[in-house]
Amino acid sequence: MSYNVQLEIFSGPMDLLLHLIQKNEMSIYDIPIARITEQYLEYLATLQELDVDIASDFLVMAATLIHMKARLLLPKAPPAEGEESEEEELDPREELARRLMEYKKYKEASNLLRALGESQNLVWTRDILLEAAGQPPSQAEAFPALEGVSLDDLVAALKNVLAGLTETEETSYRVPKERFSIRQKMRDILRLLRQERRLSFQQLFGSHRSRTEVVVSFLALLELIRLGLAAARQSLSFGAIELFYVERTRKKGGAGH
Amino acid sequence: MNIHEAKAVLEALIFAAPAPVTLRELAGILQLHENTVKVLVQQLKDDYQAKKCGFLPQEVAGGWQFCTNPQFAPYIAQLGRPPRNSPLSQAALETLAIIAYRQPITRTEVEAIRGVRVDSALTTLEERQLICEVGRKDAAGRPILYGTTEAFLRSFGLRDLKDLPPLPEEFALQLAAVEEEYDN
């Protein structure tokens, strides 16, 4: 049905409203509220007829329009005595016009971005291609998981961290029992890595207060390495182990919503 | 090291770097002044352009990298490599534009402009690493503030955020006019 194509054009109620205004060659600063409301509702009715789910945001805008229409139709009440009624005199359409202009500005900007993205599509770089070919992304290529690092090195480093903790935990009573899940830790580490791109082992575990937390973090880290989401590297033997964020290959290039 | 050698080293470095490499990093490796490196890299680019090469160094995301010459895109497309940017939906693109120009910005602020919920657009943009959390707003609920990433700059071929195309001026001016009127 040709309608469906039409319906998906609008990215939101502002977009639809802007479209109706432009189609009718109305001025944003002097919107005939009654007419625009009518057309807007008509559009929603069409959607309903076609059994399309109407996002609540479109209904909110409908309500706003109806409310404005009502306000404009009602005779203006004379200002109550001693009351300064400047606000009352403001045309409610001005707020809508301001919002529409603001929205329109970014809609235009999004078209500029689209054009920029398209011109970049005519250009290839090496890193992007490695990723596109389904090979390890550039960073994974640069830092293969566990490069120059043996599992022994990792475990030795862990022992080191644990040694630094022993006193605080084991000599103090009533340590509040914290619960750490590997999944949560994986998320935390990943977020940190994404921010920092690289982290020292020390940076990662330095803030940990309990042995449990260190162990859970360590397991989470191993899991991330196994999944290819993080990589560890030791540039010098006995040097500090560094962790790297490994950019994920795009699973689906699907468009957003 | 003479100029020719220095340029060859720069060429090799920019080529080998897995991501755009900054002038500062290049200067550090060559032990040259950053401004000298800037001039050399620009010369390198001019050389490539004059020779109409298959690719050339480009400034992007705060660094330099080699890119293929766009005029050969039809040939390269035949290598069967997917293009860099798979298209974004209008909704995602609008959301991205608002974040790019207004960052740091919260979800609610974006929603106020677009008049629509943007959760799924945000998810898409985060998944594609075009935006990320850049902090928390000092307000009730400490909402997440979003900003664009380096991958965003690279995807759109921008040197930095100042490189964003100016917002349509006439609208900005009109807006100012309305606001002034409003104020009087």
Add this chain to the structure above:
Amino acid sequence: MNIHEAKAVLEALIFAAPAPVTLRELAGILQLHENTVKVLVQQLKDDYQAKKCGFLPQEVAGGWQFCTNPQFAPYIAQLGRPPRNSPLSQAALETLAIIAYRQPITRTEVEAIRGVRVDSALTTLEERQLICEVGRKDAAGRPILYGTTEAFLRSFGLRDLKDLPPLPEEFALQLAAVEEEYDN
């Protein structure tokens, strides 16, 4: 398309290909004869060599790709990017050598030659994608047969397996002897 343009397109294609690209593929895209492309690519390489560039096209793993000029390796190493071949342990290296020269070969056969268990060396080599399973031996338990990968060729700058340096004769004989003994 004149020669200069054709070379620029080849340049762009070799640059943009994520893996070494074959003359046949290049010829197909340019609609030129494979021999013509061969001459052009060789010319391209000569041009780069004459100009002492930072990188140049190289024939590797049955195709062409750009590689940085080895004389600049000390600079490139400073990019924070470890050299492509970070050192392999002696054990892994020995195992790799045996597989490279005697492929396809089973784990037990490698162990017979090296006289020690090689599980972990195999794992390392597989992880680094230097070797892979190439089939199953038609013997009891149908053990896995290992062979080297294209990444192996690329890592060591080999066009194909025939490019491997020949083994000293007595060593080759020794290898064969161990294997034979094992098979009986």
